[in-house]
Amino acid sequence: MVEKILIERRKKIYQDIKEVFGEKNQIIQLMEECAELIQASNKYIRYPTESSRTKDFAEEIGDVEIMLEQMKTYYPFLKEKIETSKKKKLLKINRKVNKIRKETEKIGKIGKNTN
Numbered sequence: 238m239v240e241k242i243l244i245e246r247r248k249k250i251y252q253d254i255k256e257v258f259g260e261k262n263q264i265i266q267l268m269e270e271c272a273e274l275i276q277a278s279n280k281y282i283r284y285p286t287e288s289s290r291t292k293d294f295a296e297e298i299g300d301v302e303i304m305l306e307q308m309k310t311y312y313p314f315l316k317e318k319i320e321t322s323k324k325k326k327l328l329k330i331n332r333k334v335n336k337i338r339k340e341t342e343k344i345g346k347i348g349k350n351t352n
C-alpha cells in the first residue's frame with residue numbers, strides 16, 4: 238500500500254517535471270544522467286577502496302532509474318516495445334552465459350585430464 242502511494246506520488250512529480258521543463262529537456266537530462274553513470278561506473282571500478290566512489294555509483298544508478306521511470310511515464314506507448322526488447326535481450330544473454338559456462342566446464346575437464 239505504501240509502495241503504491243509512493244508510485245502515485247512519483248508519477249505526479251514526473252508530470253510536474255514535464256510541465257515545468259518539458260519532455261525534450263528531460264530526454265537531454267536522461268542523456269546527461271547516463272553520461273554521469275558511465276563516469277561513476279568507471280571510477281567505481283578504478284578506485285574500489287574509495288567509499289565516495291561507491292556512493293557516487295549508487296547515486297548515479299538512482300538518477301538514471303528516475304530518468305527511466307520518467308520516460309516510461311511520458312511514453313506509455315513504448316511499454317510493450319520495452320518489455321519485448323528486454324525479454325529478447327535477457328534470453329540472448331542467458332544463452333551466452335550458458336554457452337560460456339559449458340565451454341568453461343569443458344576447459345576445466347580438459348585441464349583436469351592433462352594434470
Ligand SMILES: [Mg+2]
Nearest residue numbers: 270273297300
Ligand atoms: Mg546524476
